[in-house]
Amino acid sequence: MMNRKSLAAVFALVLAAGAGGVIAQYIGSSNASAPISAVTPVADPAPVQPVVQPVSQRVPESRSEMQLSFSPVVKSATPAVVNVYATRKVQTRSPFSGDPFFERFFGGRGFGAPRERVQRSLGSGVIVDASGVIVTNHHVIDGATEVKVALADRREFDADVVLDEERSDLAILKIRDEGEDLPFLTFANSDDLEVGDLVLAIGNPFGVGQTVTSGIVSALARTQVGVSDYQSFIQTDAAINPGNSGGALVDLSGKLVGVNTAIFTRSGGSNGIGFAIPANMVRLVAEAAISGKKVQRAWFGGSMQTVSSDIADSLGLDRPQGVLVTDVQSSSPAAKAGLEVGDLILTVNGNNVDSPEAFGYRFATIAIGAPVEVTILRQGKRYSVSMSAEVAPETPPRDARELGGYSPFSGTTIYNLSPAVAQEMGMDSNQTGVIIAKVKDGSTAARLGVKVGDVIRKVNGEVVRDTNVLEVLSTHEFRLWRLEIERDGQLIKSVISG
Numbered sequence: 001m002m003n004r005k006s007l008a009a010v011f012a013l014v015l016a017a018g019a020g021g022v023i024a025q026y027i028g029s030s031n032a033s034a035p036i037s038a039v040t041p042v043a044d045p046a047p048v049q050p051v052v053q054p055v056s057q058r059v060p061e062s063r064s065e066m067q068l069s070f071s072p073v074v075k076s077a078t079p080a081v082v083n084v085y086a087t088r089k090v091q092t093r094s095p096f097s098g099d100p101f102f103e104r105f106f107g108g109r110g111f112g113a114p115r116e117r118v119q120r121s122l123g124s125g126v127i128v129d130a131s132g133v134i135v136t137n138h139h140v141i142d143g144a145t146e147v148k149v150a151l152a153d154r155r156e157f158d159a160d161v162v163l164d165e166e167r168s169d170l171a172i173l174k175i176r177d178e179g180e181d182l183p184f185l186t187f188a189n190s191d192d193l194e195v196g197d198l199v200l201a202i203g204n205p206f207g208v209g210q211t212v213t214s215g216i217v218s219a220l221a222r223t224q225v226g227v228s229d230y231q232s233f234i235q236t237d238a239a240i241n242p243g244n245s246g247g248a249l250v251d252l253s254g255k256l257v258g259v260n261t262a263i264f265t266r267s268g269g270s271n272g273i274g275f276a277i278p279a280n281m282v283r284l285v286a287e288a289a290i291s292g293k294k295v296q297r298a299w300f301g302g303s304m305q306t307v308s309s310d311i312a313d314s315l316g317l318d319r320p321q322g323v324l325v326t327d328v329q330s331s332s333p334a335a336k337a338g339l340e341v342g343d344l345i346l347t348v349n350g351n352n353v354d355s356p357e358a359f360g361y362r363f364a365t366i367a368i369g370a371p372v373e374v375t376i377l378r379q380g381k382r383y384s385v386s387m388s389a390e391v392a393p394e395t396p397p398r399d400a401r402e403l404g405g406y407s408p409f410s411g412t413t414i415y416n417l418s419p420a421v422a423q424e425m426g427m428d429s430n431q432t433g434v435i436i437a438k439v440k441d442g443s444t445a446a447r448l449g450v451k452v453g454d455v456i457r458k459v460n461g462e463v464v465r466d467t468n469v470l471e472v473l474s475t476h477e478f479r480l481w482r483l484e485i486e487r488d489g490q491l492i493k494s495v496i497s498g
Helices: 004-018 071-080 100-109 279-290 309-314 356-364 419-424 467-474
Strands: 039-041 081-092 115-129 133-137 146-150 156-165 170-175 198-203 211-222 233-236 248-250 256-263 274-278 302-306 323-328 344-348 371-378 381-388 412-416 434-439 455-459 480-487 490-497
Touching: 071 081, 071 115, 071 198, 071 248, 081 133, 115 198, 115 256, 115 279, 133 256, 133 279, 146 170, 156 279, 170 279, 198 256, 233 256, 256 279, 274 279, 279 356, 302 356, 323 356, 344 356, 412 467, 434 467, 455 467
Parallel strands: none
Antiparallel strands: 039 381, 081 115, 081 146, 115 133, 133 170, 146 156, 156 170, 198 211, 198 248, 211 233, 233 274, 248 256, 256 274, 302 323, 323 344, 344 371, 371 381, 412 434, 434 455, 455 480, 480 490
16 A cells, blocks of 8 residues: 555656646744743754755656556545535515604505525535534534535435534534444544645535545645634645535545635635644544533633744744743643743644644643643743643633613623633633623614624723623613723723613
């Protein structure tokens, strides 16, 4: 059996031979104290010497070499890739709804009454367990009232949404039929991927039917994609189009290395820049769903920033690297491990981190209770820091409340902020107060521009310390509502008529 690197080399030679020997390119600080016992020094790594390997090119010598194909991989992988059909019902209103003139003349005929409309979306999914557990994207089934899946052999099943995690843009489905075992894909270790590795993308683009495309890994740990909170995507030039969302990205052993999620495009089609969620993230969510548990993420308990060229110069670095710790929350795993403001984090469990997003991804894929080794740079010396992956505490309790009435917050669900809630909402874990967790479509709050993630600081001069205070205030009939809301680190003050 030829390994993947040998197959990749032969594949390139076949392309060269077919093009007359020409391979075409197609169109991605505070002062540090003495280290404590948990921080142990490590030796500086030896400089890496470049290795130049000669490239051997030759014409395929046999018919079998010229007929090399991805067919065996495709035959083993495609039965586990499914089509996902999501149906959702949405309420629509006339644009003249609420207008006194039109309400007066047409109100008796049901003018302005909401009408129900059915929306359908198409995506892909991957069976990851023989019992019919399927992973797909959150955005494929978001708001769906009915979900169906169609297998490669055209059998169709109703499916239930077992777990839906918007932050990772992943969802887990389970088919309702309890029949025979289904074909499934096993997870690869996505950390083993290298730029240049050959991969296949499998899905249902534009609804034309199951389609396989090939390409290479164009880049790893892409962090500026913006489709989920955990930014560390695999980039590939394998053609990915609308309908591929939730489909499989597999290596040449037929294992799942990622779930196709997004593309950069100006035309709506593939421009050779596609992104997949790494299998190590997908595995964590799938295993939680299979075991019947909620997804738990490791809590670090600190804030950090990217190292710019200026910061690198001030730290005596020859180039920007790592992430700089800017805040450490008391009693957090970071504080217990002895990390301090001004420490430069270089690696997490041996993996380089060059941005807060990359650091967040590394921590998010560590199992709770597992040991964590972090390499830091402090005052020019390297140290190894040991900590344990812990769950963020929910103190104070979130005390979820749904607000109604005629207040500006009618139609919202509110939580008390805690490290656990802050982590769920993608915020700094040292935040306190009351946060907007949900906003109903068409509600008073939605019409006034209240958004999920808003932290309510004051209402008519009264400090909002917990959900009970805001609920009581929301029952009042004020002539004017003077609000102070924190949004994305900015304080917004507004006055609303009661």
